[in-house]
Amino acid sequence: MQRQDNDLELVRQSQQGSRSAFGRLVSKYYEMVYAVAYGVVNHREKAADITQEVFLKAFQMIKGFEGKSKITTWLYRITVNRAIDETRRKRPQESLDEPVDTKDSEVSKYDRLEDVQPGPRDLAAGGELRELMRNALKQLSEEHRAVLVLREWQGLSYEEIAGSLNIELGTVMSRIFYAKKRLAQVLKGTEKTMLM
Amino acid sequence: MKNQQEEFENQALSSYREYLKQEFAQADLTGQKKAFIHECFARESWLASLGELGIPAMAFALLCLTFAHFYGDFSVAGSVHPMLGAVPQADVRSAAEREPVSQPASAEPRSTVAAEKQNKELPAIPAVDVRRVVSHAGPVVVYQKSFQDHPITVIWVFPRG
Numbered sequence: 001m002q003r004q005d006n007d008l009e010l011v012r013q014s015q016q017g018s019r020s021a022f023g024r025l026v027s028k029y030y031e032m033v034y035a036v037a038y039g040v041v042n043h044r045e046k047a048a049d050i051t052q053e054v055f056l057k058a059f060q061m062i063k064g065f066e067g068k069s070k071i072t073t074w075l076y077r078i079t080v081n082r083a084i085d086e087t088r089r090k091r092p093q094e095s096l097d098e099p100v101d102t103k104d105s106e107v108s109k110y111d112r113l114e115d116v117q118p119g120p121r122d123l124a125a126g127g128e129l130r131e132l133m134r135n136a137l138k139q140l141s142e143e144h145r146a147v148l149v150l151r152e153w154q155g156l157s158y159e160e161i162a163g164s165l166n167i168e169l170g171t172v173m174s175r176i177f178y179a180k181k182r183l184a185q186v187l188k189g190t191e192k193t194m195l196m
Numbered sequence: 197m198k199n200q201q202e203e204f205e206n207q208a209l210s211s212y213r214e215y216l217k218q219e220f221a222q223a224d225l226t227g228q229k230k231a232f233i234h235e236c237f238a239r240e241s242w243l244a245s246l247g248e249l250g251i252p253a254m255a256f257a258l259l260c261l262t263f264a265h266f267y268g269d270f271s272v273a274g275s276v277h278p279m280l281g282a283v284p285q286a287d288v289r290s291a292a293e294r295e296p297v298s299q300p301a302s303a304e305p306r307s308t309v310a311a312e313k314q315n316k317e318l319p320a321i322p323a324v325d326v327r328r329v330v331s332h333a334g335p336v337v338v339y340q341k342s343f344q345d346h347p348i349t350v351i352w353v354f355p356r357g
Binding site for chain 2: 019020022023026027030031034035038039044047048051052055056059129130132133136148149152153180181183184187188
């Protein structure tokens with residue numbers, strides 16, 4: 001509660017144009033924003049660029065922040081939207097927002113994707129985990145990566161994720177369910193390949 | 197089977213968290229953050245120090261200055277560029293009082309008859325009103341004429357000797 005009060009005071013000062021107050025917010029939440037950005041784009045330089053763009057945009061829009069939600073919720077939303085836009089700029093993609101009751105069809109859609117297994121050279125070099133995860137995460141869409149990083153790294157509840165991303169609770173649950181399953185499937189398939 | 201599937205998923209998620217931890221440890225986020233804050237958010241905007249009324253007041257002042265620049269007349273009565281000297285007063289003398297220049301200067305004295313003859317032969321030079329506006333002891337003499345006047349002819353007269 002005290003943390004939230006401090007944030008509200010910093011937001012109030014930032015709304016009056018205080019750059020140093022907003023700088024304190026940046027200092028507080030830089031790593032958080034970077035983590036979410038990286039979780040979606042899976043690329044260090046892009047994640048760094050997105051992080052800075054998010055804070056610059058947030059400073060421009062700070063006067064529109066009414067304080068009805070936490071500042072972190074607001075930052076999550078800006079970050080995820082910006083990160084998804086960044087990935088879609090390179091590769092147009094069909095919408096993945098399907099109703100909860102069609103989770104089977106959602107699963108089957110991704111099953112049609114080919115598994116991209118790391119080559120023997122990648123596995124032999126150091127950082128096998130990195131290569132494995134990078135390739136496994138490529139099998140997920142940006143939206144699935146977003147809910148995964150918010151749930152598994154930021155520790156948000158389903159309700160908080162739904163509020164941050166402005167999506168239905170059922171959609172959050174569906175995407176996390178699918179992301180976990182797909183990740184396990186790809187890593188398991190890779191493990192089998194390694195054992196061969 | 198279901199437990200095995202759950203176990204695989206939990207392992208996958210654990211690997212995922214470990215992967216992110218390694219990535220963030222290598223990213224030098226502290227250095228990035230410091231540089232970014234220093235560059236973009238270290239100093240207070242001077243506008244912020246003006247307060248709520250400061251910016252509108254500044255805008256009003258700028259507006260007044262812009263208006264004054266384009267529409268204001270800051271000239272001082274009687275002032276003129278130093279090279280020209282004082283602003284000449286309007287010549288209120290009548291036409292008769294003004295200096296007529298009707299005859300060209302001649303180096304030798306001429307007889308009255310010859311002069312009369314010459315005057316008859318040559319077309320009469322129309323009287324020209326000369327307004328000696330400024331007189332300087334120097335090579336530059338400035339005459340002022342109105343825009344509608346005919347082109348002015350300046351005749352330099354140098355006294356003998």
